[in-house]
Amino acid sequence: MMTMRQIRFHGRGGQGAVSAAALLSLAAFEDGFEAQAFPKFGSERRGAPVESYVRISDRPIRSHTQVYAPDAVVVLDATLLRSEPVLRGLTDGGLAIVNAEGEPEMATGEVAPRWLAVTADRISIEHLNRPLPNTVLLAALAGASGWVGLPALETVVRRHFGRKGERVVGANIEILREGYRLGAAGGST
Amino acid sequence: MDRRDPFRLNALTSGHRACSGCGQAMAARMVGDLIGPDAIFVNATGCLQVFTTHNAQSAWQVPWLHSVFANAAAVASGVEAARRGLPGSERVVVQAGDGGTFDIGLQCLSGMIERGHDALFVCYDNEAYMNTGVQRSGSTPHAARTTTSPPGRLSEGKRHLKKDMLAIVAAHHMPYAATASVAFFPDLKAKVEKAMRLRGPRFLHVFSPCPLGWDHDAAASVQVARLAVETGLFPLVELEYGAVTGVMRLAQRRPVEDYLRLQGRFKHLFKDAHGAAELRHLQALADANIRRYGLLDATTAWDTGEAGRAQRGGRGGYAPAHGAAS
Amino acid sequence: MRRQLEGSRAVAEAVRLCRPRVIAAYPITPQTHIVEHLSQMVADGELAAECINTESEFAAASVALGAVAAGARAYTASAAQGLLLMTEVLFNIAGLRLPVVMTCANRAVGAPINIFNDHQDSLSLRDAGWIQLYVESNQEAVDSMIQAYRIAEACELPVMVCMDGFFLTHTFEPVELPEQAQVDAWLPPLRFSRALDPVAPATLGGGSEPDNYLEYRRAQHQALDHAADEIVSTAAAFQSTFGRTHGALIDGYRLDDAERVLITLGSVMGAVRDTVDALRERGERVGALKLRCVRPFPAAGLVHALRGARRVAVLEKAISAGAGGIIAAELRAAMHAAGIALPVDGFVGGLGGRDLTPASIEAVFAASAAAGPAPIGCQFVDVDAADEAARPGE
Numbered sequence: 001m002m003t004m005r006q007i008r009f010h011g012r013g014g015q016g017a018v019s020a021a022a023l024l025s026l027a028a029f030e031d032g033f034e035a036q037a038f039p040k041f042g043s044e045r046r047g048a049p050v051e052s053y054v055r056i057s058d059r060p061i062r063s064h065t066q067v068y069a070p071d072a073v074v075v076l077d078a079t080l081l082r083s084e085p086v087l088r089g090l091t092d093g094g095l096a097i098v099n100a101e102g103e104p105e106m107a108t109g110e111v112a113p114r115w116l117a118v119t120a121d122r123i124s125i126e127h128l129n130r131p132l133p134n135t136v137l138l139a140a141l142a143g144a145s146g147w148v149g150l151p152a153l154e155t156v157v158r159r160h161f162g163r164k165g166e167r168v169v170g171a172n173i174e175i176l177r178e179g180y181r182l183g184a185a186g187g188s189t
Numbered sequence: 190m191d192r193r194d195p196f197r198l199n200a201l202t203s204g205h206r207a208c209s210g211c212g213q214a215m216a217a218r219m220v221g222d223l224i225g226p227d228a229i230f231v232n233a234t235g236c237l238q239v240f241t242t243h244n245a246q247s248a249w250q251v252p253w254l255h256s257v258f259a260n261a262a263a264v265a266s267g268v269e270a271a272r273r274g275l276p277g278s279e280r281v282v283v284q285a286g287d288g289g290t291f292d293i294g295l296q297c298l299s300g301m302i303e304r305g306h307d308a309l310f311v312c313y314d315n316e317a318y319m320n321t322g323v324q325r326s327g328s329t330p331h332a333a334r335t336t337t338s339p340p341g342r343l344s345e346g347k348r349h350l351k352k353d354m355l356a357i358v359a360a361h362h363m364p365y366a367a368t369a370s371v372a373f374f375p376d377l378k379a380k381v382e383k384a385m386r387l388r389g390p391r392f393l394h395v396f397s398p399c400p401l402g403w404d405h406d407a408a409a410s411v412q413v414a415r416l417a418v419e420t421g422l423f424p425l426v427e428l429e430y431g432a433v434t435g436v437m438r439l440a441q442r443r444p445v446e447d448y449l450r451l452q453g454r455f456k457h458l459f460k461d462a463h464g465a466a467e468l469r470h471l472q473a474l475a476d477a478n479i480r481r482y483g484l485l486d487a488t489t490a491w492d493t494g495e496a497g498r499a500q501r502g503g504r505g506g507y508a509p510a511h512g513a514a515s
Numbered sequence: 516m517r518r519q520l521e522g523s524r525a526v527a528e529a530v531r532l533c534r535p536r537v538i539a540a541y542p543i544t545p546q547t548h549i550v551e552h553l554s555q556m557v558a559d560g561e562l563a564a565e566c567i568n569t570e571s572e573f574a575a576a577s578v579a580l581g582a583v584a585a586g587a588r589a590y591t592a593s594a595a596q597g598l599l600l601m602t603e604v605l606f607n608i609a610g611l612r613l614p615v616v617m618t619c620a621n622r623a624v625g626a627p628i629n630i631f632n633d634h635q636d637s638l639s640l641r642d643a644g645w646i647q648l649y650v651e652s653n654q655e656a657v658d659s660m661i662q663a664y665r666i667a668e669a670c671e672l673p674v675m676v677c678m679d680g681f682f683l684t685h686t687f688e689p690v691e692l693p694e695q696a697q698v699d700a701w702l703p704p705l706r707f708s709r710a711l712d713p714v715a716p717a718t719l720g721g722g723s724e725p726d727n728y729l730e731y732r733r734a735q736h737q738a739l740d741h742a743a744d745e746i747v748s749t750a751a752a753f754q755s756t757f758g759r760t761h762g763a764l765i766d767g768y769r770l771d772d773a774e775r776v777l778i779t780l781g782s783v784m785g786a787v788r789d790t791v792d793a794l795r796e797r798g799e800r801v802g803a804l805k806l807r808c809v810r811p812f813p814a815a816g817l818v819h820a821l822r823g824a825r826r827v828a829v830l831e832k833a834i835s836a837g838a839g840g841i842i843a844a845e846l847r848a849a850m851h852a853a854g855i856a857l858p859v860d861g862f863v864g865g866l867g868g869r870d871l872t873p874a875s876i877e878a879v880f881a882a883s884a885a886a887g888p889a890p891i892g893c894q895f896v897d898v899d900a901a902d903e904a905a906r907p908g909e
Binding site: 021022025026029030034035036037038039041061062063064065066068 | 519545630652686783785870873
């Protein structure tokens with residue numbers, strides 16, 4: 001079905017870009033794919049720009065280099081569009097999902113082949129009283145790309161938040177479903 | 190293993206290469222025999238390691254491990270952790286000189302105590318780096334001559350004070366910390382036995398003269414050690430969880446000069462007015478110890494006079510063979 | 516069982532399967548997750564070990580030393596400054612011939628301080644008397660950890676398993692974890708013949724003099740030499756039981772008929788394999804070789820594996836400042852000793868976490884297509900162009 005899909009997450013320390021990448025790789029693994037996720041860590045503290053990478057493939061993944069030609073980028077904070085080259089290397093037809101209320105706009109004027117704006121902060125605040133955009137955007141990516149399924153995402157989110165109790169798990173599942181629906185609706189063009 | 194002597198274990202047996210009159214050799218032999226055979230000994234680098242092991246020879250008749258200079262307490266932590274929960278009753282003993290305790294080994298010692306390892310740390314204090322040829326350490330007393338704190342036109346020997354090691358150790362919520370001296374064997378014996386009855390980290394600080402480094406007659410080591418106690422310069426005390434619980438009362442108070450005059454390392458203090466000033470400082474340090482621990486008026490089972498006579502009067506109460514000390 | 520795990524977690528699971536009785540460590544990025552996971556396993560009762568949280572790496576290595584000397588299997592892990600703080604003890608462990616096993620989560624050495632990956636830390640300790648294995652993937656990290664204890668205990672030599680910080684320690688990827696019963700059968704409990712024991716009191720770590728020190732060191736060198744056989748047989752035994760191999764001393768990739776070969780170590784090998792495939796599709800006769808074991812240095816194996824090569828490039832993430840690449844120099848010496856005139860281009864790159872991209876790997880292959888003798892010393896990969904302009908002629 002697929003060869004190699006590469007995804008790059010851009011966020012700020014504390015927003016969950018690293019966790020989102022890990023969860024995506026776990027969901028892909030759950031769906032029977034080979035998957036790899038890793039952060040471009042730094043001595044970053046909260047608020048500093050961070051990147052993380054995911055590879056999904058139906059064959060073993062050997063390379064451990066960073067992702068230079070992503071098939072999708074996920075931007076957890078729209079202010080990064082002003083300062084970070086978040087679209088660099090994006091493949092032809094590549095998808096850019098941004099946590100934003102309106103039309104995303106790069107400071108450089110660049111445009112992605114496919115833009116998808118998702119009000120991830122708002123959805124997260126509605127369900128969790130906190131802006132934690134990562135799960136919403138993760139689900140939106142799944143909905144828009146079809147690379148991983150919603151059931152697999154729900155499984156890994158249940159496992160990941162299991163220690164925090166049923167209420168947190170439930171809220172995150174709600175978030176996943178809403179994100180997935182938005183992704184499937186907006187990303188199918 | 191030579192255990193023919195029914196009266197003592199000979200944990201540290203004869204034939205080692207210590208200098209004549211070595212206080213550390215005396216102290217280690219006493220401590221090793223009192224602890225008995227059911228123990229694993231970890232040694233820091235230093236004189237004791239050098240003079241007891243040589244090529245394939247060893248004077249130790251107990252299991253003995255030496256790694257490097259600074260890490261004896263950490264190695265012992267590993268030995269103790271490895272033994273935890275296993276059958277067998279052996280205990281862990283660390284041996285180090287003042288360098289391996291006060292200075293380079295202090296961090297590992299602090300870690301061992303803080304983590305609560307069940308080990309006795311014994312510091313044989315000869316107040317300088319003797320193994321490398323008498324350089325000053327954090328334990329060298331004020332005004333003493335060493336090769337790196339030489340007296341000279343601008344110097345009266347070591348400028349700084351000896352660290353209060355016992356207080357540093359006691360500040361670690363320490364179950365047991367005590368000082369002892371080769372000159373007061375019954376007291377040392379009681380302290381080793383008490384330490385071995387307890388569990389958790391324990392610390393024993395044994396005053397161990399070095400005839401070479403202190404420049405005194407090799408036959409005078411015990412006399413010098415006794416005077417260090419009787420002048421108040423090296424009080425014999427016990428602390429439990431930081432509180433003083435035992436003090437050896439001074440039967441009589443001796444001036445510090447009686448102690449200092451026997452040793453070449455203080456000779457320069459007797460030459461001129463500068464030296465005389467340093468002598469007053471040293472007397473003041475002894476006086477402060479006497480006040481701090483109540484060395485003249487403590488209520489104790491025995492005093493320095495009685496303890497000294499007990500030792501000279503008999504065989505000194507060595508442990509029977511095979512370590513009935515526990 | 517096949518699981519999707521972070522590298523540090525995978526290694527911690529492998530350590531758990533080896534049942535160490537004492538674990539001692541001091542936290543340092545990027546090693547921290549490994550010991551955090553192990554601490555949690557001990558806290559949850561999944562691993563019956565003593566976790567000793569020491570006050571320094573120097574003490575952590577010392578605790579491991581003491582534990583093994585007392586007969587317990589022990590584990591420690593560190594990186595960079597922490598590994599160098601252990602240096603004195605690491606030499607000592609090797610001299611005492613204690614089978615300690617540790618993970619080095621490879622990281623650059625300061626100054627300037629840098630938490631990211633290269634191999635300067637462990638390669639600087641190549642003379643310490645430890646067996647050093649460098650792994651390419653988290654699966655190899657897991658499998659090498661289990662092999663490491665068997666090798667260490669068979670040879671009475673310490674083993675350092677070196678895995679790239681972040682590139683492996685912080686990467687989620689699938690790993691197959693063996694069953695406990697399988698590992699128990701393959702790795703019996705430690706029986707250390709020289710363990711400290713009051714019943715048979717022995718002296719460990721006594722003094723030595725000019726009249727026998729040389730013989731001790733020669734014996735240690737010979738033991739490392741002989742360890743090569745043990746590493747090979749252990750890898751074979753592992754493969755027959757667990758069905759996986761990552762090579763033993765070296766691991767060649769498409770070496771048959773390869774005229775140009777790139778030699779490297781660690782996680783970059785995966786991208787090198789991809790590059791070899793891409794260049795092969797373009798008709799270039801290239802191959803690659805992973806140096807899995809740096810100590811003992813597999814000189815004979817390298818000479819044999821490279822017998823058909825016309826030119827070799829060594830790509831390494833460490834430098835002997837003032838001399839050049841470390842592995843390149845050792846390879847040149849091995850080839851020279853074997854009487855083979857093989858040009859060896861030394862490349863140093865990926866220092867301090869600089870990603871070695873597919874483009875940089877291709878550039879190394881392209882540079883090694885040159886004719887004539889290879890330059891002495893090393894060439895730097897992906898040096899910042901502005902910096903190059905400011906310091907010409909290097």
